[in-house]
Amino acid sequence: MFVLTAKISKPKLIAIGILLLVAIILLVMLASSDKSTPSNAPIGAANDDRVAYLATYGWSVSTTPTESQKVRIPDGTDNRIFARYNDLQISQGFDLSAYAGRDVMRYVYEILNYPEANAPVYATVLVADGKIIGGDVTNSAVDGVIHGFQKPSSVKAEVAPTEQTTVPQESSVPAE
Secondary structure, eight states, X not given: OOOOOOOOOHHHHHHHHHHHHXXXXXXXXXXXXXXXXOTTSOBOSSHHHHHHHHHTTTOXXXXXXXXXXXXXXXXXXXXXXXXXXXXXXXXTTOOXXXXXXXXXXXXXXXXXXXXXXXXXXXXXXXXXXXEEEEEEEEXXXXXXXXXXXXXXXXXXXXXXXXXXXXOTTSOSSOOO
């Protein structure tokens, strides 16, 4: 059997202890920091930010939301409705799966310039940590559809209406 001993002075031992403590604190801070909101996500903390974001797509909306509420992003990966809604989000550069089980803010604005609308049309903007993380445009007409923020002439992915997409009072984020 081989035994190795080392003599370390108290100042060196204290310095090593402090370095280890700092390293542990940094690891804990990094592990607990919220990385689910991408740093390049559009700013959406203020009402003006959200209205300006919708304007980048050519939408003229009411200056104040018709509805704002906290909603929970579904936690189940086997939820077909959520998966379909998230496919729409992915098609426009968002992904709500990183927010599964989290509460986010939902702001609904009436669109004032939707082409050939025969019923109110609403833009929903989802915000987490002051950043826009997703949303949609919902035509509340009986035959209306839900689609991404792009105007209808350039919409890439349309989703057939469901019971949860035709009623703007209900959350646009489908529940489980």
